[in-house]
Amino acid sequence: MDLNTILTLQEAGVDTEGAVRRFSGNSGLYERFLNKFLSDPTFGMVSDAFATGDEQKALTATHTFKGLTANLGLTKLYDISSEMVNLIRGGDYGAAAGTFPDLKTAYDEICGILEKGFL
Numbered sequence: 001m002d003l004n005t006i007l008t009l010q011e012a013g014v015d016t017e018g019a020v021r022r023f024s025g026n027s028g029l030y031e032r033f034l035n036k037f038l039s040d041p042t043f044g045m046v047s048d049a050f051a052t053g054d055e056q057k058a059l060t061a062t063h064t065f066k067g068l069t070a071n072l073g074l075t076k077l078y079d080i081s082s083e084m085v086n087l088i089r090g091g092d093y094g095a096a097a098g099t100f101p102d103l104k105t106a107y108d109e110i111c112g113i114l115e116k117g118f119l
Contacts, residue, residue: 001031005117012076012109019073033072038114042068043107046081050100058096059088076106 006016016030023030042065049057066081080103087096 001034001117005113008113008117009110012113013074013079013106014110015073015075017073019071022071022073030072034114037068037072037074038111040068046100047104050097053097055088055093058093059085062088062096074110077103077110080106 009016020027020030023033042061045061046058046065049061062081062084066078066085069075069077069081080099084096084099084103087093087099
């Protein structure tokens with residue numbers, strides 16, 4: 001991954017430095033996991049759960065996505081998914097569903113950056 005991609009990710013709210021530390025300083029390994037994020041099915045599970053209105057699946061999938069994004073330093077995605085998990089657990093599934101478009105927008109932004117960076 002080139003410096004421009006790293007800087008663009010950081011501008012989009014990605015904690016690349018913290019994530020590399022979590023990967024024991026191995027930036028190559030971190031880059032491989034970021035590349036795998038592009039094909040990870042978890043966001044699709046979140047999307048499907050909200051599309052069908054399945055609250056339990058939405059909670060499980062969003063919680064899983066929250067963990068994935070935390071590990072990769074995808075702070076913006078983590079913050080939004082964390083809020084959604086808290087809303088669902090607090091009994092406000094409607095507010096969580098209303099937040100899903102924000103999650104999708106942030107997800108699309110990160111994926112667009114990653115796709116350009118790995119070409």
